[in-house]
Amino acid sequence: MRRRRVFLLVLLPLLLLAGCTGGGPPAPDDRGPAAARWQPEPGLAWQWQLSGALDPAVDVPVYDIDGFDHPASAVADLHRRGRKVICYLSTGAWEDFRPDAGEFPASVLGRGNGWKGERWLDIRRTDVLEPLMARRMDLCREKGFDAVEPDNMDGYRNRTGFPLTAAHQLAYNRLIARLAHDRGLAVGLKNDLDQIPELVGDFDFAVNEQCAQYDECPKLTPFVRAGKAVFHVEYELPTSRFCPQARELGLSSMRKKYDLGVWRQPCA
Template sequence: DVYVVDLFDRRGIIPGLLSKGKKVVCYFSAGTYEDWRPDIGQFPPDALGNGVTTWRGERWVDIRDTRIRDVMRKRIQMAQQQGCHGVDPGNVDGYTQSDLGFNLTYDNQIDYNRFLASEAHNHGLAIGLKNDLLQIKDLLHDFDFAINESCEQFRYNVQKNCLLYQPFFDARKPVFHIEYVRSSSAAHAQRNAICSNRPSDMNTIIKVALTNYKVDC
């Protein structure tokens, strides 16, 4: 079994998972500043951009800034020290946003994501590509697995649907897929549709948002 655990908020459960032989992947945001994290003092104010519209207290960061990369290097080192087998850096597709507060290009994002992959591997950790579907072909060889949120919800969107993971399937690299619903009853009601429509090579769970309740395919 593979568990994705918040590097900061849930690190207390990591030793127990490891003692049971579970694989632990540690999540942190690599593309944003979150004002509730214990290392916020390490973020240079002039490298912070606009707020993330969906989360209060979260702001985009300028991934071109070497000081931001220093923060992420320390987070990866922390994941190694906590015993994580891999890392799940989130918000690594900021270049697609139009309101960052600065301009990031496709190549800026590729360079940063490869930096994260290199740092993870240098620390003996696997690394997953979180969403960032439009860069899959360029980053396939740098990342060990992928984690996607809600690609089945966007099955009619050619830039966001699950079929974009075909390069990962062909390379026999795992793709962990999460679909979010609003309630446990919705999870069961939508299970057949979600599980039958998504590519069979995906490892899919249906999760009630912001809870631990989930249903497997």
């Protein structure tokens, strides 16, 4: 925006004086939220439960639970038990069973993503999706969560029904990270292994499914080298097949069933 010359002539000496004396308000930045938000370190044990009655008694320092399904009281209870709590959200796919499903216009809904009632989103349409995702992040913050796990963050590698590119995905994933950080929440990169080198600086941890089954776990090491946790699950491999490598790489690994209920088999 252009300002009147007379205003600048009056203001400029004041700004110069403030710069010399150290006076005046600090420049706006995100150091406050960054300093306050949680930073999970490599090796933390975790529980990931997205179905069934929540069992808060698993003796681990980190829980990852559904942001819509659980009230603030459940998050507070986990905090009283000494847990940090991650808010699971789908940010790259629409789910017909969510209370805000009707707010997504048909124009942003693509092909099904393989799960009943879910369809890929056109992540190019940030004009539509940013306010919707911001409200979801607000929900996580208001319930007292420490972090967000945004799911379906690799649509560009799938048949979404839209001509998504790697550049579209990078821009959208960074938008999601910013929305979380603006609210003081840590945020994890879900899968999207090929873009880790570009995104490790934007995210506070990673969440991965089946990297051992597909011989991809070394791709997650940039997070570990940066001092950031990698929360990892396998569904089909026995722990004897993936735990030795997981320990070597510094991953927080366990075996789960596909329904992501209470059952877990962690690496020792």
